[in-house]
Amino acid sequence: MTAPVYLDYAATTPVDARIVDALPGWLAADGAFANPSSTHIAGRQAAALVATAAEQVASVLGCEPGQLVWTSGATESDNLAILGAARYRAVRGRHVVTMPTEHKAVTDAFRQLEREGFDVTWLAPSPDGRLSLEALRQALRDDTQLVSIMHVNNETGVVQDIPGIASCCRDRGVLLHVDAAQSFGKLPIDVAAWPVDLLSITAHKIYGPKGIGALYVSGRPGSHIAPLFHGGGQQGGLRPGTLPAPLIAAFGLAAAIAADSMHRDHDHLSRLRKRFRDAIRDIPGLRHNSPDAGFPGIVNVSAGDVDGESLMLALEPLCVASGSACNSARHEPSGVLRALGLDDAEAQGAIRFSFGRQTTDREIDFAAARYRAALAKLREIAPGDAA
Amino acid sequence: MVTDPYSAEVRRLFAAPAHAGTLPGAETVRAVAQGVDVELSLARDGDRVSALRFRARGCPHFLAAAEALCAGYEGRPVAELRAFRAAELVERLPVPIDKTGRILVLEDAVRSLGA
Structure with missing residues (x-):
């Protein structure tokens, strides 16, 4: 060999053959190339495709389609969640919490917050790689605004107790962001039952194409975040830019296949x-x-x-x-x-x-x-x- | 974007280190620095290198350089081996600039043979 x-x-991951077969049709002139924000027929066709994909992705997370913000992938989702939440809530406090075992997309975003004057607590893992809930409780302060913990570690496969972590954070009124790039479509996630505020996912880890991801935003009172980009006002201004309907459709199909299998x-x-x-x-x-x-x-x-x-x-x-x-x-x-x-x-x-x-x-x-x-x-x- | 960091020569030498080993009873030196570890064994036939072997731990460029050194100096005068300069392997293999210090460890080991 x-x-x-x-x-x-x-x-x-390689793109699933069913997506490879479907994608050219979505990209073509009679497909969903148009701007989904346009009100003409072609735009509405693209918007319908996006709506279907949102339902497919949302059903895997246990959320409403309207709670998804499309991004270019998990790195952007992580940055939007972490920088957006910390900056939006900075007037209330500037303490944030994460772990050194997070993905670079998270740790580097927190280092950016340090440069902006935020106080970052880096919680060390237990010997088994997991976060001790007691250590988390002790780290939370009156001025803590955000905690970011990944679901499945990309290097070791360690699975964190997200429901437990989420409960700790919710009890103290602290936002929780979860990088679920490695777990979405692979392990059960239920944001309807877990008090998670923000959750990052991506298509290319579940046999979808690169260049498309999403951020789940609970939208509960106090969970607002500030945008990183400014432009045409799409997605409520949280992540403006013309939506790539064909890629979103591919993400939706990848999510549906992942849920099924x-x-x-x-x-x-x-x-x-x-x-x-x-x-x-x-x-x-x-x-x-x-x-x-x-x-x-x-x-x-x-x-x-x-x-x-x-x-x-x-x-x-x-x-x-x-x-x-x-x-x-x-x-x-x-x-x-x-x-x-x-x-x-x-x-x-x-x-x-x-x-x-x-x-x-x-x-x-x-x-x-x-x-x-x-x-x-x-x-x-x-x-x-x-x- | 990542391009192949290894030349065909480095890949060939790394894949088949024919001169890896030790020479029982031969003159042996060891150098450990720069994150690499090398042991050289020299057997002489008069003023010539009759056999040169290495054991090493390090990156592919370092292992390839050790193999190239041993293969290149067998049968040649010991004086030529003593005159070995890391630069010749750095240029030939080639070795990235940030790894040249490791090849100098090989040169140090050669220098200490017969010291």
């Missing part, structure tokens, strides 16, 4: 994870960074005695990640893994295998064998114990 073996589904996908991923873990179980010196209770599509393991960059090259043609995909062009230790207690060498030697709907047993077996062989090769040529 020399063709690429793609096991980087946590970074992005969620349990099958979860079972499939759980079985693949067990197969992979069993196949590498006897490799000496491995540290498993993904908990058993984590999302089954992500397996993060590290070996502290090999160079991570060499390991990545030795693993070719496997397409895997040495950290978050957004970091892989740099070879800095993963901040997420460092926060979980790994030293620099362990973090540098970490590999994230992430599986998807199309992953096969054969690919899992190949990946396990390749990982075993790559580690053996690099260990064989390495000097003995450090001088």
Whole structure:
């Protein structure tokens, strides 16, 4: 097997064949290319497509279609939620809370808030990667305005107790934003039951196209946010710009497919994870960074005695990640893994295998064998114990 | 955008490090710095390098450089090995500018052979 073996589904997914088939029709002249805000016939056709997609996405979240704001993806949604909420509520207080294990789209937005004079509390994870509700309660202050915690960690698959976190925040009148880029369409989410105020999602993690995402905004009193962009007033002025109806339609179809196959996908991923873990179980010196209770599509393991960059090259043609995909062009230790207690060498030697709907047993077996062989090769040529 | 950071030469040397290993009883030195770790073993036949082996831990460019060094100096005078300069491998492989310090660790190891 020399063709690429793609096991980087946590970074992005291939577009579902049903969407690939449908998208050209939506892009065409007799499709939904028009501006959905236009009142003419073509505009109304596009608007109808957007409305259908909003219903499809909303039904997966348990919200109303009108509570969705379309964005370019989860990075924009995260920034709109965090910067928008903090800035809107700044007159009430300037304390905000998050974790160092969040995605860069969140941590960098909080660093921007620090530059703007906000006081950021970075809550360390428990050894299992989860946020202690007691630690959160203690961190909340009278001037706390916003908490942002991701649902599923993109590097380790750790699943946070969002309902519990949401209750803590609601009790204190603090807004909660959830980055659900890794969980939307993969794990049940019910914002009607969870007191979440803002929630970021994206299409390209669920076999939809890149360039389209959404932010759920509860709209409850006090949950308003300030826009990042200014323009034509679309989407209530919260995120202006002509809506890309074909991409939104594709997102809607991806969400509907994900909802239909969620349990099958979860079972499939759980079985693949067990197969992979069993196949590498006897490799000496491995540290498993993904908990058993984590999302089954992500397996993060590290070996502290090999160079991570060499390991990545030795693993070719496997397409895997040495950290978050957004970091892989740099070879800095993963901040997420460092926060979980790994030293620099362990973090540098970490590999994230992430599986998807199309992953096969054969690919899992190949990946396990390749990982075993790559580690053996690099260990064989390495000097003995450090001088 | 990320382009392939490895030349065909680096990929070839990394994939088949024929000179990885140790030479029992041979002169051995070790250098650890810049996040890399290398052990060189030198066997001489008079004033010539009869065998040169390495063990190393580091990035692909460093492992490729270690293999290129050993392959390139076997059979040549020890004096030429001693005159090895990291710059020749940095240019040949090539090695990115931010990794040249690692190749200098290899040069340091060569310098300490027979020291």
